Amino acid sequence: MKSLTYTLAFVIAANCAWGQSSTQHDMKKYTKVPAGYVIVLRQGDNLFDELKTFAQDEKIPSAHISGMGFVNITFGFFDFKEKKYNPKQFKDVELASMLGTIAWKDGDVSIHAHGVAGDKTFQTYGGHILEAQVSTGSLEILITVHPERFERKRDEDLGADVLDINP
Amino acid sequence: MKSLTYTLAFVIAANCAWGQSSTQHDMKKYTKVPAGYVIVLRQGDNLFDELKTFAQDEKIPSAHISGMGFVNITFGFFDFKEKKYNPKQFKDVELASMLGTIAWKDGDVSIHAHGVAGDKTFQTYGGHILEAQVSTGSLEILITVHPERFERKRDEDLGADVLDINP
Amino acid sequence: MKSLTYTLAFVIAANCAWGQSSTQHDMKKYTKVPAGYVIVLRQGDNLFDELKTFAQDEKIPSAHISGMGFVNITFGFFDFKEKKYNPKQFKDVELASMLGTIAWKDGDVSIHAHGVAGDKTFQTYGGHILEAQVSTGSLEILITVHPERFERKRDEDLGADVLDINP
Numbered sequence: 001m002k003s004l005t006y007t008l009a010f011v012i013a014a015n016c017a018w019g020q021s022s023t024q025h026d027m028k029k030y031t032k033v034p035a036g037y038v039i040v041l042r043q044g045d046n047l048f049d050e051l052k053t054f055a056q057d058e059k060i061p062s063a064h065i066s067g068m069g070f071v072n073i074t075f076g077f078f079d080f081k082e083k084k085y086n087p088k089q090f091k092d093v094e095l096a097s098m099l100g101t102i103a104w105k106d107g108d109v110s111i112h113a114h115g116v117a118g119d120k121t122f123q124t125y126g127g128h129i130l131e132a133q134v135s136t137g138s139l140e141i142l143i144t145v146h147p148e149r150f151e152r153k154r155d156e157d158l159g160a161d162v163l164d165i166n167p
Numbered sequence: 168m169k170s171l172t173y174t175l176a177f178v179i180a181a182n183c184a185w186g187q188s189s190t191q192h193d194m195k196k197y198t199k200v201p202a203g204y205v206i207v208l209r210q211g212d213n214l215f216d217e218l219k220t221f222a223q224d225e226k227i228p229s230a231h232i233s234g235m236g237f238v239n240i241t242f243g244f245f246d247f248k249e250k251k252y253n254p255k256q257f258k259d260v261e262l263a264s265m266l267g268t269i270a271w272k273d274g275d276v277s278i279h280a281h282g283v284a285g286d287k288t289f290q291t292y293g294g295h296i297l298e299a300q301v302s303t304g305s306l307e308i309l310i311t312v313h314p315e316r317f318e319r320k321r322d323e324d325l326g327a328d329v330l331d332i333n334p
Numbered sequence: 335m336k337s338l339t340y341t342l343a344f345v346i347a348a349n350c351a352w353g354q355s356s357t358q359h360d361m362k363k364y365t366k367v368p369a370g371y372v373i374v375l376r377q378g379d380n381l382f383d384e385l386k387t388f389a390q391d392e393k394i395p396s397a398h399i400s401g402m403g404f405v406n407i408t409f410g411f412f413d414f415k416e417k418k419y420n421p422k423q424f425k426d427v428e429l430a431s432m433l434g435t436i437a438w439k440d441g442d443v444s445i446h447a448h449g450v451a452g453d454k455t456f457q458t459y460g461g462h463i464l465e466a467q468v469s470t471g472s473l474e475i476l477i478t479v480h481p482e483r484f485e486r487k488r489d490e491d492l493g494a495d496v497l498d499i500n501p
Contacts, residue, residue, distance in 0.1 A: 031332040033313040035202070035231075035369070040330050042322075064369075064476040066233060066400060068266045068281035070245075077428065077454040078404075080470055088456055094244065096281045096293035097264045097431045097450065099402045101474050112474070114402035114430045116264065116283050116450050116458055118294035120244040122255055124283055126430035127452035136247055138322075138329045140268050140279070142231040142311060144476060146367040155376075155472075162472045163374050165365040198499040200480040202369070202398075207497050209489075233400060235433045235448035237412075261411065263448040263460035264431045283431065283450050285461035287411040289422055291450055303414055305489075305496045307435050307446070309398040309478060 030054055036063060036145035040138055047071070047132040047139065048111055054143075055102050055109040062150035063102040063143045065113055070137025071095045073117050076130040083159045090125050092135050093117035100129070102143070103150040103163055110152045110161070197221055203230060203312035207305055214238070214299040214306065215278055221310075222269050222276040229317035230269040230310045232280055236262045237304025240284050243297040250326045257292050259302050260284035267296070269310070270317040270330055277319045277328070364388055370397060370479035374472055381405070381466040381473065382445055388477075389436050389443040396484035397436040397477045399447055403429045404471025407451050410464040417493045424459050426469050427451035434463070436477070437484040437497055444486045444495070 029050060030039040037058070041050055054060070073093060076085030100113025116126035132139075152161040196217060197206040204225070208217055221227070240260060243252030267280025283293035299306075319328040363384060364373040371392070375384055388394070405427060410419030434447025450460035466473075486495040 027333050031315065033315060035311050035313070038229075038231075038313065038317075038330075038332055040332050042329065043325065062372075064372075064400065066231065066266055075452070075456050077452075077456065078471075086454070090456075094281060094294035096283045097266050099400055099431050114428060114452075116291070116293055116430045116452070118242070118244075118283070118292065120253070122242050122244065122257075122292040122294050124291045124293040124450070124458045125452065125456040126450055126458040127428035127456050136325055137245075137327060138325075140330050144311075144369050144478075146369070146372065148365065148367060150372075158377065158470055158472075160471060162376065163372075163474050165372055165374050166361050194500050198482065200482060202478050202480070205396075205398075205480065205484075205497075205499055207499050209496065210492065233398065233433060261448060261461035263450045264433050283458070283460055285409070285411075285450070285459065287420070289409050289411065289424075289459040289461050291458045291460040303492055304412075304494060305492075307497050311478075 035142065037143040039141040039143060041069070041134045042138050043134050043136060045134045045139070051102065051111050052109040060102055060143070060145055061148055062146045065098065065100040065102060065141060065143060067098045067139060067141030069095045069139030070135050071117065071132045071139060072135050073115060073132040074130040075115070075125065075127040077127055078160065080159060085128065085130060087130050090117050090119065093119050095132070095139065096124065098129070098141070101163060103152050105152040105161065112152070112163070202309065204310040206308040206310060208236070208301045209305050210301050210303060212301045212306070218269065218278050219276040227269055227310070227312055228315055229313045232265065232267040232269065232308060232310060234265045234306060234308030236306030237302050238262045238284065238299045238306060239302050240282060240299040241297040242282070242292065242294040244294055245327065247326060252295065252297060254297050257284050257286065260286050262299070262306065263291065265296070265308070268330060270319050272319040272328065279319070279330070369476065371477040373475040373477060375403070375468045376472050377468050377470060379468045379473070385436065385445050386443040394436055394477070394479055395482055396480045399432065399434040399436060399475060399477060401432045401473060401475030403473030404469050405429045405451065405466045405473060406469050407449060407466040408464045409449070409459065409461040411461055412494065414493060419462065419464060421464050424451050424453065427453050429466070429473065430458065432463070435497060437486050439486040439495065446486070446497070
């Protein structure tokens with residue numbers, strides 16, 4: 001009986017950690033298309049975690065991102081004096097637009113994405129995306145894959161990374 | 168003479184019903200390109216009607232939509248308690264961005280599109296598009312076609328449809 | 335000595351006119367990918383000048399534009415009575431979204447682009463782009479090229495140009 005309790009506790013904990021029902025968990029989050037991939041994220045999915053796992057697993061050399069959905073999102077505006085992003089979060093908003101690129105930096109996937117989000121009054125907020133998680137809805141993304149590997153490289157004058165398309 | 172009057176009345180009425188000059192009416196609204204199709208809608212065209220007719224006629228299995236133009240547009244924000252969209256219309260606005268997907272549900276074309284619209288003061292509004300009609304301008308759209316047929320399926324937990332990419 | 339001074343003055347003036355370091359100047363601004371081209375513009379680059387030079391040099395018949403970056407941007411809202419754009423500039427803003435098309439008119443490249451820009455409070459502004467210059471950052475663009483040459487043609491009823499996809 002004790003063993004069964006432990007087993008049940010483990011199963012419940014594991015499901016909570018995934019933040020999804022087991023049915024959802026069995027579903028693929030992306031599928032190949034001629035342009036690249038279509039990704040569909042669901043409630044609780046973290047945008048950048050999912051994109052990084054995807055890019056690593058599928059060995060994406062570089063790509064363009066175009067998508068929309070329903071999210072909790074944190075935008076950041078870069079302070080060039082302080083060399084850091086000032087963040088602000090917006091909860092339960094329609095991601096009206098997300099455009100960005102996938103590249104690499106120091107062996108890691110490097111994602112740069114901008115977005116525009118609309119609230120229940122249809123007022124919009126936008127800029128550089130620091131983080132996003134799917135809220136009560138989904139997030140549909142088209143990944144247009146390029147066979148060339150692009151690196152993001154530090155531009156010391158800017159204090160920011162720039163996509164390097166020169167091999 | 169009476170017959171001529173009737174004929175003229177018919178021709179004028181028909182043109183008014185189309186909401187376009189006969190010259191415009193003879194023009195194709197879309198053309199094939201390697202990525203899929205380019206669609207150009209004109210004043211009076213209803214976005215979703217045109218996209219549905221296009222997707223049915225061209226048997227589009229699924230697709231990504233990316234476009235911009237000048238429209239009268241109705242956004243809707245989903246009320247998860249009431250399970251319905253609260254709508255708001257914005258007239259004569261620049262559609263600064265439209266991103267979405269074409270899929271199928273119960274044998275019918277199912278379109279999901281988000282947008283951002285800017286008014287004459289450049290203030291923007293955005294979110295889920297319930298309806299849009301081209302105003303005094305045009306609407307240019309790139310349709311990136313995928314050969315896989317995707318269905319939208321009800322997610323009972325959400326009370327909303329989600330794009331199903333699992334065959 | 336005088337000759338050397340002149341030469342140095344010329345070199346310095348030329349570099350200032352380019353608005354870039356010589357290192358940046360040696361870098362390619364675009365590269366070919368299966369979908370078309372990836373363009374990366376840098377601080378000081380003028381969006382439309384660069385797109386026009388690119389389209390002329392690469393003989394782009396027509397294309398879809400999708401991008402994002404950090405810019406000084408001027409939007410214009412068309413006054414249909416006066417048949418002119420009322421402009422407004424926004425400085426040092428995140429270009430959260432840019433979508434548009436490349437076509438031709440009277441033998442010249444004709445670019446039509448819409449955008450949404452977010453300021454440091456994440457408030458957004460958007461509409462028809464009259465001009466944009468990269469500010470302290472970059473501008474990443476995917477150009478999806480079509481092999482068909484499209485022309486923009488005057489629609490006299492509108493008093494504006496419309497993309498003509500009918501050969």
